[in-house]
Amino acid sequence: MATRSKALGRPLRVGVDVGGTKIAALVAGAGRQALGCAQVATDVTSPERTLDGIVAAVERALAQAGARLSEVGAIGLGIPGRVQPKTGVVESAVNLHWRHLAVGPLLAKRLGVPCRLENDARAATWGAYLTANESRFQNWAYISVGTGIAAGLILGGQLHRGPNSMAGEIGHAVVQPGGPRCACGLSGCLEAIAAGPAILREARSRLETRANSCGPSLLSAPGPLTTARVYEAACAGDTLARVVTRQAGWYLAQAVHSLVMTCDVERVVFGGGVARAGAAFLDPICEALDHLRQASPLAAEVLTPGLVGLLPTGYEAALWGALALAETDITDPLSG
């Protein structure tokens, strides 16, 4: 009862997405209407300065909302690293240079508000699931394809974290034995074939080979080669770019198939930097899924129409996930 009264007196929630280059904060009231948001550059010169940046982002977002800290019931934070949600301790966050830092307790003390932490990919999963109209599915996966590849799993309506917070690390499952070397040390990991840098490397390699034989592709045009440009060129009909995006799509479709066969998820939503290419990113995955369906009645049965999709354009899953985290009691299974 005391908690409820307190919640009524503190109707606002804040979600914070702590990135290696920027920290974004979002203030929302009941019903998840956005009231204010702010962004500051991440200063990683010391843990104290990074925490100062988080506090500044929260304060600016509140100022934009015309609100005060005393109205905030809880703050949720998505952290790019390994997090102990129960204690609020960040075990390691490489890009922030954090190791064994009690971020939750430190921020709670400074701000006078309970702070709930989660790994950012998992926060994004939770955010996409709860707020992007996906929670009609009880068994659901989010696959983020960017510099790396990671999945978040909702099983039986709950976030499945696993005892070592390793659940969903499908980027380091071997999908092509003897394939390209991965940063993790293994060969043929999904990430080493279908993440942004791998797509770029494949495009470069094919460009070099092609330059010696059958002439230029759209990708030979001046300017830096990016993953986004590979997808744009594929969209414009460039053969070389299409080969590259089809290969990535084929392995991502295999990853979807494996997730369905392993966890029986009903829906898989893609997000992350590479997925921002939209249809150019999703179409090759759908084509590959169609091939699987045609080859196998079992695959046709489990790979249902509408199985895969993209996050809505511009949807800030990690930020909304951090906000959803602030709404979730720390004793919930989400935090277990």
Place this chain on the structure above:
Amino acid sequence: MATRSKALGRPLRVGVDVGGTKIAALVAGAGRQALGCAQVATDVTSPERTLDGIVAAVERALAQAGARLSEVGAIGLGIPGRVQPKTGVVESAVNLHWRHLAVGPLLAKRLGVPCRLENDARAATWGAYLTANESRFQNWAYISVGTGIAAGLILGGQLHRGPNSMAGEIGHAVVQPGGPRCACGLSGCLEAIAAGPAILREARSRLETRANSCGPSLLSAPGPLTTARVYEAACAGDTLARVVTRQAGWYLAQAVHSLVMTCDVERVVFGGGVARAGAAFLDPICEALDHLRQASPLAAEVLTPGLVGLLPTGYEAALWGALALAETDITDPLSG
């Protein structure tokens, strides 16, 4: 309260493992002490005759226990097919020639005892987890390697079935793109590389090649070639057999690694006909896991010592699982 009184008056439980060739029944009291067991041949000439066989197996096991049906609180049945645990309907059981058969209600009516059904691999998972001293792990997998390959998953201490009862069907995840054709229609499924028939096919193929070049192996000796013989020969140092069992072990280790990276399971136990080869089966898997650990610090971290193991020799996981099923209320998450 009424249910509890009834349970006290009916202290016995029966587990039934319904196989394509035999039906086994086990009667146990509180504390899971075995009181009687019986086995009958499976008659698949009609659904009625198969059900008669189940009833006969239950009655014989009770007779051996010196007990009556009126003392039985519930019967659990493991069925080799797709089962609706909530309704007791078997959607399909190919080897029994059953389609859309309300086995649970039919048997409950004949025996006057509630009957709880589950897929046999999942029943075996539940049985191994609960009764083979494995329930100290909250996130746990059972991989059955026999004619096919299937896994059962315990996540957060509960059996994860999935909305379409497809969870754990890792036998049909593609692990070698462009690899051997699988019965499901796809190419390079785990089952097409590391299940019993695949191991046998690989041994035969290598024997034929070798016969034309460098002479016989132990497997060239007279008598039918079986998967068990391949493992025996490997154990005795036969080079060809070792190559074959190492290859299967390598892919099974990859499957363990994928399960760990996807679901963050803490322990993986192998069972099924091929796993009965014991150390000859498990050692190549452990060797391959060691290679992964040496190649990758991340793999070394997640592939903990003692990660994989075998069911105790002679342990009837499916039968104990069916019994455990009889102990579980139908409203439990297990049946959800």
